[in-house]
Amino acid sequence: MRRASAVKILGAALLALLFGCSAVSKTPSVPPKHPEDLPAGQANCLECHKDVSTGAMKPYADFVHTRVFVNSHGTYARSGLNLCSSCHNPAFCQTCHAGKEELKPNVKMGDRPERMAPHRGDYTITHQIDGRLDPGYCYRCHGNKSDTKCKQCHR
Amino acid sequence: MVHRKTGGYSRKSLSLACLALSVSLFLPALFASPAAAADVVLSSKTYLLFYERQYAGGQKNQYAPLYEYLSADATNLGGKPFSMHFYGWGRVDLGDDSGTGSTSGAIGSFYLEYQHPEGNAQAKVGQFFLTEGAAMAIIDGAYVKVTTPVGLGVSLYGGVPVEYSILDNGVKGGSALYGGRLFYVKPGLVEIGATYLKENGDFVQGKDLQLYGGDLWWRVAGPVELTGKYTYNQAMGETASQRYAIRILPTSTFDISAGYEQYSYLGLFQAALNPAFLPPQLNLSDKVSAFFGVLSWEFVPQWTLTLGDKYLHHDLSNPGNANRAEIGLRYSYNDKKDTAGLSAAFVSASQDVNEYQEYRGFATYSPGKLRLTLDALTQLYKQEIYDKKNQTQVVGTAGYQILASLQLSGNVTYTQSPNFQEDWEGLIRVTYDFGTSTGGKK
Numbered sequence: 001m002r003r004a005s006a007v008k009i010l011g012a013a014l015l016a017l018l019f020g021c022s023a024v025s026k027t028p029s030v031p032p033k034h035p036e037d038l039p040a041g042q043a044n045c046l047e048c049h050k051d052v053s054t055g056a057m058k059p060y061a062d063f064v065h066t067r068v069f070v071n072s073h074g075t076y077a078r079s080g081l082n083l084c085s086s087c088h089n090p091a092f093c094q095t096c097h098a099g100k101e102e103l104k105p106n107v108k109m110g111d112r113p114e115r116m117a118p119h120r121g122d123y124t125i126t127h128q129i130d131g132r133l134d135p136g137y138c139y140r141c142h143g144n145k146s147d148t149k150c151k152q153c154h155r
Numbered sequence: 156m157v158h159r160k161t162g163g164y165s166r167k168s169l170s171l172a173c174l175a176l177s178v179s180l181f182l183p184a185l186f187a188s189p190a191a192a193a194d195v196v197l198s199s200k201t202y203l204l205f206y207e208r209q210y211a212g213g214q215k216n217q218y219a220p221l222y223e224y225l226s227a228d229a230t231n232l233g234g235k236p237f238s239m240h241f242y243g244w245g246r247v248d249l250g251d252d253s254g255t256g257s258t259s260g261a262i263g264s265f266y267l268e269y270q271h272p273e274g275n276a277q278a279k280v281g282q283f284f285l286t287e288g289a290a291m292a293i294i295d296g297a298y299v300k301v302t303t304p305v306g307l308g309v310s311l312y313g314g315v316p317v318e319y320s321i322l323d324n325g326v327k328g329g330s331a332l333y334g335g336r337l338f339y340v341k342p343g344l345v346e347i348g349a350t351y352l353k354e355n356g357d358f359v360q361g362k363d364l365q366l367y368g369g370d371l372w373w374r375v376a377g378p379v380e381l382t383g384k385y386t387y388n389q390a391m392g393e394t395a396s397q398r399y400a401i402r403i404l405p406t407s408t409f410d411i412s413a414g415y416e417q418y419s420y421l422g423l424f425q426a427a428l429n430p431a432f433l434p435p436q437l438n439l440s441d442k443v444s445a446f447f448g449v450l451s452w453e454f455v456p457q458w459t460l461t462l463g464d465k466y467l468h469h470d471l472s473n474p475g476n477a478n479r480a481e482i483g484l485r486y487s488y489n490d491k492k493d494t495a496g497l498s499a500a501f502v503s504a505s506q507d508v509n510e511y512q513e514y515r516g517f518a519t520y521s522p523g524k525l526r527l528t529l530d531a532l533t534q535l536y537k538q539e540i541y542d543k544k545n546q547t548q549v550v551g552t553a554g555y556q557i558l559a560s561l562q563l564s565g566n567v568t569y570t571q572s573p574n575f576q577e578d579w580e581g582l583i584r585v586t587y588d589f590g591t592s593t594g595g596k597k
Binding site for chain 2: 023024025026027028029030032033039040041042044046051052054055057058059061062064066067068069071072074075076077078079080081082089090091093094097098099100101102103107108110111112113114120121122124125126128129131132133134135136138139140142143144149150154155
């Protein structure tokens with residue numbers, strides 16, 4: 001049953017690709033890798049780019065990594081992950097959006113305190129409050145993608 | 156308690172099949188043109204932690220888990236727009252067992268990608284992090300996206316979700332996940348999409364997960380844009396989540412956003428694997444409505460002020476309502492290599508048990524090849540948690556860039572909290588990054 005579903009899905013995807021290639025927009029795609037080395041620290045697209053991104057079809061101003069952008073980055077990633085991928089490799093996303101993980105992002109990035117890494121401090125304490133008040137926020141990473149350490153209490 | 160089971164299907168076999176397919180597609184492309192085999196980026200991050208725990212009864216364990224995180228990205232395979240990506244990690248305990256057994260690990264992603272030079276057409280096959288429309292999952296499967304010359308586009312995806320229960324009871328995720336997104340985009344002006352997602356599985360009420368949704372990005376005028384996202388859970392017969400925001404970016408130094416979001420526990424958590432999101436730990440009849448606002452303003456060069464507020468209303472009196480207000484100030488220096496920051500957050504709530512304050516300060520200093528950081532955080536709880544009303548954690552790190560591609564660093568972490576009267580942790584980190592070509596990847 002599951003194998004049949006997977007085969008159908010793969011077939012549909014390949015068919016869509018074949019038909020799609022004959023009617024693809026001629027707009028240049030965003031390159032798979034930013035062509036120049038990026039400087040240390042947080043990059044600002046607007047230092048070089050002024051117009052609309054070919055990848056995300058949105059102004060580059062949208063992607064300056066302010067706190068506003070970081071809070072809502074999922075909105076942009078869900079419609080144009082290829083622009084993100086131009087500067088960040090897949091492992092970057094999965095530092096937080098992991099299927100199975102044991103190390104907190106702020107432990108892995110302990111030498112990067114400027115990054116917005118959740119779970120700072122002894123979060124086994126504070127998550128009791130944050131989880132009660134806004135579990136939808138936790139669900140994005142922990143609903144189906146879990147840390148084995150959760151089971152010490154959640155059984 | 157909600158119980159879910161899986162069928163007899165071997166998730167690993169499909170995973171391996173996808174990987175084999177990826178590799179079989181990958182190898183010919185790699186060797187078709189040996190002169191231009193690929194641009195390769197390899198990254199290795201090794202972490203060795205040291206900490207001690209004393210348990211009731213006086214037992215004292217010493218832990219030393221060694222983690223290796225490895226990622227490899229090969230682009231421009233054979234001079235063609237194919238790329239291969241791998242990310243995974245593993246753990247070996249050098250001391251007492253720190254988790255489930257003395258070893259652990261996972262493959263995060265391993266997939267082949269094709270990126271068409273025009274129209275952002277792309278395809279992926281293998282195991283990858285899918286984020287498209289209503290979907291946000293790691294799947295073993297395929298994904299394809301095409302945009303036509305008139306701006307209409309479609310994305311389709313399907314496969315088996317790679318999900319892990321935190322429990323040792325055989326409960327796993329859905330057996331198949333598939334769907335797509337139909338969208339229209341006018342560059343720089345508007346993007347509107349309609350999404351469908353179905354995940355087959357024995358979820359809450361014994362039903363599959365079936366979502367319909369829509370999303371909008373609209374540059375209304377000048378620097379003003381509206382975003383919206385709506386998801387309806389067909390199986391549960393109610394809205395799973397919705398989020399609407401206005402964002403104004405008049406200059407590159409000023410960014411402000413405000414909006415409204417709402418979600419229902421039943422609609423959003425129907426397919427949860429983590430029991431923390433299911434009865435009896437949560438009452439699925441609750442719904443949350445929230446108003447939020449956030450500001451980021453670089454009021455003078457290098458100095459950035461952030462303000463944020465989120466008001467949460469629950470339909471149920473337990474947990475009740477709450478408000479979180481934040482303020483932060485950051486200063487960047489040393490050609491943006493270093494940052495110092497101060498922040499405070501205040502959570503007020505209709506129940507004392509949910510109220511706390513948080514204060515944090517950090518600074519980094521990177522002279523030449525050396526990097527030093529200090530990060531201190533304290534939280535004050537209105538009501539005692541395990542007989543204590545506060546916690547403090549201080550993290551100090553020191554690192555040295557030995558070679559252009561090799562860095563050695565270490566953390567020392569001090570914690571006192573309701574869990575720990577006094578705790579010290581150590582960490583050694585070795586980072587190795589290797590690339591065969593120039594080009595930015597972070």
